[in-house]
Amino acid sequence: MFHPVQAFSFKKTCYGVYLLLWVLASGLHHASAALNSCSRDTGTGGAFLSAGDSQQVSIPTVQVQTDIPSLYKILDGFFPVGAAIWKGDITGPHSELLRKHFNSITTENAMKMGVLQPSEGTFDFTTADELVRFARANLMLVRGHTLVWHKQNPPWVFKDSGGNALRPTRENRALLLGRLEKHIRAVVSHYKGEVYAWDVVNEAVDPEQPDGFRRSPWLEIIGPEYIETAFRIAHEASPGAKLYINEYDTTNQAKRAFLLKLVRDLKRRGVPIDGVGHQMHNRVDYPSTAAITETLEMFSELGVGNQITELDISVYRNSTDSYPAVPEGVIFEQGYRYRELFQTLRRLKGKVSSVTFWGLADDHTWLKSFPIVRRDLPLLFDEQLQAKPAYWGIVDPSRLPTAAGVRQRNGAAR
Numbered sequence: 149m150f151h152p153v154q155a156f157s158f159k160k161t162c163y164g165v166y167l168l169l170w171v172l173a174s175g176l177h178h179a180s181a182a183l184n185s186c187s188r189d190t191g192t193g194g195a196f197l198s199a200g201d202s203q204q205v206s207i208p209t210v211q212v213q214t215d216i217p218s219l220y221k222i223l224d225g226f227f228p229v230g231a232a233i234w235k236g237d238i239t240g241p242h243s244e245l246l247r248k249h250f251n252s253i254t255t256e257n258a259m260k261m262g263v264l265q266p267s268e269g270t271f272d273f274t275t276a277d278e279l280v281r282f283a284r285a286n287l288m289l290v291r292g293h294t295l296v297w298h299k300q301n302p303p304w305v306f307k308d309s310g311g312n313a314l315r316p317t318r319e320n321r322a323l324l325l326g327r328l329e330k331h332i333r334a335v336v337s338h339y340k341g342e343v344y345a346w347d348v349v350n351e352a353v354d355p356e357q358p359d360g361f362r363r364s365p366w367l368e369i370i371g372p373e374y375i376e377t378a379f380r381i382a383h384e385a386s387p388g389a390k391l392y393i394n395e396y397d398t399t400n401q402a403k404r405a406f407l408l409k410l411v412r413d414l415k416r417r418g419v420p421i422d423g424v425g426h427q428m429h430n431r432v433d434y435p436s437t438a439a440i441t442e443t444l445e446m447f448s449e450l451g452v453g454n455q456i457t458e459l460d461i462s463v464y465r466n467s468t469d470s471y472p473a474v475p476e477g478v479i480f481e482q483g484y485r486y487r488e489l490f491q492t493l494r495r496l497k498g499k500v501s502s503v504t505f506w507g508l509a510d511d512h513t514w515l516k517s518f519p520i521v522r523r524d525l526p527l528l529f530d531e532q533l534q535a536k537p538a539y540w541g542i543v544d545p546s547r548l549p550t551a552a553g554v555r556q557r558n559g560a561a562r
């Protein structure tokens with residue numbers, strides 16, 4: 149699983165040959181950044197320079213493992229396995245890793261409204277199209293994310309022609325409904341036949357509100373009907389697409405109760421909703437597998453489907469801790485958590501129709517900057533794209549060390 153020898157020689161390679169090439173190719177400034185990146189990384193030698201989503205630079209030292217089972221093939225017959233991706237994932241070793249282990253993708257940011265319609269009536273599908281083309285060429289499914297959300301919206305959408313924030317008036321309600329409708333029609337039609345499932349409405353529930361609806365501008369200006377409208381229009385634009393309401397923390401009882409009520413109500417009124425997307429941004433200690441099972445079964449009993457849409461398992465238990473180097477014991481614990489979760493998901497066969505990880509490998513994850521900037525390693529492949537205990541927990545749990553083995557390793561490390 150871990151390759152200390154390989155890691156050591158990799159480290160040498162990282163500091164030696166590639167640093168030299170880097171100096172020659174990119175000048176001293178980049179070299180010193182690369183050196184920082186190497187020394188900041190797991191201690192196994194970093195292979196990436198991460199300077200924000202759009203500028204991640206990979207130094208071509210990583211070798212994708214070819215002698216391990218393909219994740220999606222192992223899970224064939226249960227559900228497709230997806231990864232949220234960005235442009236950097238469709239070239240080089242990242243694309244190899246993606247093609248080997250995943251048969252579905254979600255665009256992490258490229259289909260959000262702010263990206264697709266930066267100014268009113270002007271659509272920019274460039275990046276999303278590239279990712280979709282990659283998926284098609286590699287016979288992967290595409291989940292669309294997301295049509296209506298309170299974040300990553302273009303600044304114009306909640307403003308009037310004078311640039312003032314829209315107040316909740318009857319005129320503005322009609323204006324915003326029109327914008328919502330135009331956006332969804334354009335985007336869903338553009339990807340008709342390509343995107344098989346949409347996260348139509350994202351994070352609409354807020355259990356702190358007496359009625360359970362998040363106070364987003366969509367809600368404040370249009371009212372709760374924005375949800376039903378979004379589903380109806382998406383369905384009109386692509387009747388074959390599966391439509392989901394996507395939400396985080398769905399095991400939270402209060403939130404789950406509101407979501408159940410909302411979905412039941414939408415179904416009763418004939419709104420074309422196929423299921424619930426459970427984001428599942430989990431932690432090593434939360435939520436319990438029992439709560440996950442209960443939640444998935446509750447929605448199943450309601451007669452809608454479940455998809456796991458944004459899975460990751462943070463190595464932290466709270467919002468403030470920060471490890472300079474993540475202890476090996478925690479990485480193993482995470483492996484056990486993934487094992488347990490996938491045992492459950494396999495047991496629930498037929499009730500979960502897709503599982504997507506929120507990222508491909510630990511070198512690129514939103515959790516490096518949320519809730520604070522810290523080293524988090526939430527996915528199945530490490531920063532050098534190598535399979536972690538998390539991967540083995542799903543693919544072959546017998547490769548995980550026993551509890552005694554973990555203690556021994558931790559003891560030995562001290």
Ligand code: G3I
Pocket residue numbers: 200201202256257299300350427458514
């Ligand atoms: O694209 C700009 C870039 O031009 C600029 O230089 C840079 C400076 O910070 O920002 C870039 O935008 C960032 C964007 O990701 C693309 O990288 C934003 O700052 C950053 O806030 C944004 O974060 C995304 C986040 O949603 C926004 O809330 C994450 O990548 C993305 O993983 C995350 O995904 C969400 C799901 O859509 C919904 N569920 C929760 C999940 C995690 O937050």
